[in-house]
Amino acid sequence: MSGMKQVFDEVIRKVKPNMAEVQVSFELFSRIASFVKDEYGLSAKLMGSVAKDTFLTGDKDLDIFVFFPVSVSREDLERKGLEIGKAVFEKFGCRDYVVSYAEHPYTKGVIDRYEVEVVPAYSIRSTKNLRSAVDRTPFHTKYVLSNLKRNDEVRVLKKFLKGIGCYGSDLKTEGFSGYLCEILVIHYGSFLKVIEGAQDWKYQQIIDASGFYSSRSYKTVARMFKDQPLIVVDPVDKNRNVAAVLSLQKLSRFIVCARKFSVKPELKYFFPRKRRIDGLSIVRAYEDKGVRIYAVVFERPADVIEDVLYPQLRKMLLNFVGFLGRNDFVCVDSWVFGDDECGVGFKVANVNVSKYKVVCGPSVFNQVKHQEGFIKMHKNRKVWLKDDRYVAEVERECLLIDDCVKLFFGGSKDDVKGRGVPANIADGICAGFRVLKGKQVLKVKSREFWDGVENRI
Amino acid sequence: MSGMKQVFDEVIRKVKPNMAEVQVSFELFSRIASFVKDEYGLSAKLMGSVAKDTFLTGDKDLDIFVFFPVSVSREDLERKGLEIGKAVFEKFGCRDYVVSYAEHPYTKGVIDRYEVEVVPAYSIRSTKNLRSAVDRTPFHTKYVLSNLKRNDEVRVLKKFLKGIGCYGSDLKTEGFSGYLCEILVIHYGSFLKVIEGAQDWKYQQIIDASGFYSSRSYKTVARMFKDQPLIVVDPVDKNRNVAAVLSLQKLSRFIVCARKFSVKPELKYFFPRKRRIDGLSIVRAYEDKGVRIYAVVFERPADVIEDVLYPQLRKMLLNFVGFLGRNDFVCVDSWVFGDDECGVGFKVANVNVSKYKVVCGPSVFNQVKHQEGFIKMHKNRKVWLKDDRYVAEVERECLLIDDCVKLFFGGSKDDVKGRGVPANIADGICAGFRVLKGKQVLKVKSREFWDGVENRI
Structure with a gap:
């Protein structure tokens, strides 16, 4: 346990922002809030981890909500919201701000190295009057501010999750959100108790910190959040699962790392060294095993955000691996990448199949x-x-895996889409794709590709 | 329909025994019966297809039952039964008769080119007093004699089933018994109506000619005769399925042939020409398809009857094909043979696999x-x-199918038995087995092996 305490202290020493850093964040916020108040007569509030004091040193995110009275129409709110955002970025010297669309449009840009978001929202008293998803955020902030006592525990949990690659509720990571970390610490009491608790989680574990549901209705709750492997009922909205985005893979990884960390607490979980990847020896080792590594590579579509790109890549992967399987190629492992180039990686146990196969028909x-x-x-x-x-x-259509791969990715855009490849990706593929195998994959630059090749617990 | 009538008439012309043939059978029987009566004071009766007048010309089987009063003990019946049998065969000049054991011992041998069986049985009034399975036979005979009007229809049905390889309730054939044919004709009325009826049979079709069960209890009946694909309730014993031995394969074959025959009635179903098998071109055609034919051959155990040999061979085959599958060799087809040499034949789509495979473990x-x-x-x-x-x-145990085959059949007798090979077969295998592949299988003489290679509907 002393090792545990040492690790905790060391992590907190490294990730806790100092007072000066906190002060700078708040100063920038209050300058922006004053400007909004003076120019538009609207109140702006700070949200996110800075507001909740659960941010890690170096995090430079400022989520600023500008509140409109409910009498304002949705259209006016959107129009005015963008206008205010633009004015803020121009006033504070940011030229390359962008208009982003979540459920409704908002502006974001960089001011003094801070990633600032200006989000218009309605000023409401109760979550019963939600008009859009962003309206929930102030309630989250309020809940955390009034229930979280041990903010450092959240920081350590966040850093742990970051270290093992499970932090972030974006659709690329499919991991834990900051708010989810806060609820877990509030519920369990500390980082270590979250770590201990996670070791016993079942599939579709239900964490209902506010006690909305009786244990008798857990079956109903599990059905409500079908296929979501962890269910953390939102304390401000009992119909929402805070862990909805969390994938089975990332949840499992967290559980396994939690167990290993309990047995032997080490700093490496929080501060992993970036592994150097020796592509050539990896590829050779697999060739020795009779397993061949493949990459299908194409241009990363320029105008597609990650939250769209990754789900589409995964959908394509699912259909592609199914296609290989139906053609009797045994896929040992498969994954997607989208960080540099874009594509799928996979390992197969066989590269050719018999000319004929037997298909099973109806019964007499x-x-x-x-x-x-x-x-x-x-x-x-x-x-x-x-x-x-x-x-x-x-007789088979494809005797060689290369033909099978080309068959899946080849043809017109409609052909490719017909095989279950989403539209944005299909565009990229039709512009040209390369099939690399064995040592040829050494040409792939994508770090995500190589992380996939090395796939570890 | 005129084609149908022509075919029927032609078949009956060829298979119906003439009066002289019938007379000779009955004469031999009455000589034996008189001998038994004179010497032992016991009455002997004729059973089987001669007694029921449903035998085909050339069939030379005489099943003679010798009846004992129920006061005689089981031991005395068995002892006396064998004594009478021996006396009969000695009296009528048959030296190489054998003592055979079904449920109880009986003697059989050849007299005047007839296969004669002398079976001791109890003289009982009702099937409620059955003492052994043979005691049911006289009731079967009585039932058929009093219910069957159109004996020639049975002859044609039997010949049809013989022609398509589905006649015989021995455990090698797993087909239709003579008694089953008789019940079907009694139930449906004619050969053609059996053919028509069979086309609509469902899985576990229930034929309850005597109406023992109401249609509401059919679910119970299906459970009683679990895994038996056709259920024909014995009119003399409602707890017995006359089609218990019939395999799914042979039932399906009959259904398909019945359909084809209805569409185009032809003599070839009754009198199939023995196909000439051109082993070399068959093997070459399969090599062209990338499918390799294998045979594992060993000595046929000398002291094992077919009713034991074939079920054991099939059990071995099931375990062997499972073993191949678990080692990722794709078995396209497989069968057993025991007519000359003994062994299994199989066709595979791949002869080697990757060095490594991925095994799936527990969930987190x-x-x-x-x-x-x-x-x-x-x-x-x-x-x-x-x-x-x-x-x-x-890493895999076997990269090559040959190693996989040797692994299954190799080792001590206990090793082989441990892999699910029945004892009698294991003996044969341990005495030495050969693995033949590709053109090497041309050395196999067994007709059953080659019928399996050619496998047709």
């Missing part, structure tokens, strides 16, 4: 027309009975 | 000790998480 007990259909479809082929089922020997 | 949500066990077991291997499951890269 099925409708006769289905049986006749099967026989007709395989007219010039060998068809026989295996117990009660018709089977046929069919 | 399973008991921790199982997870730790998996990690420990794969200590020096790459282990990672695929969603919530641990997976590991494992």
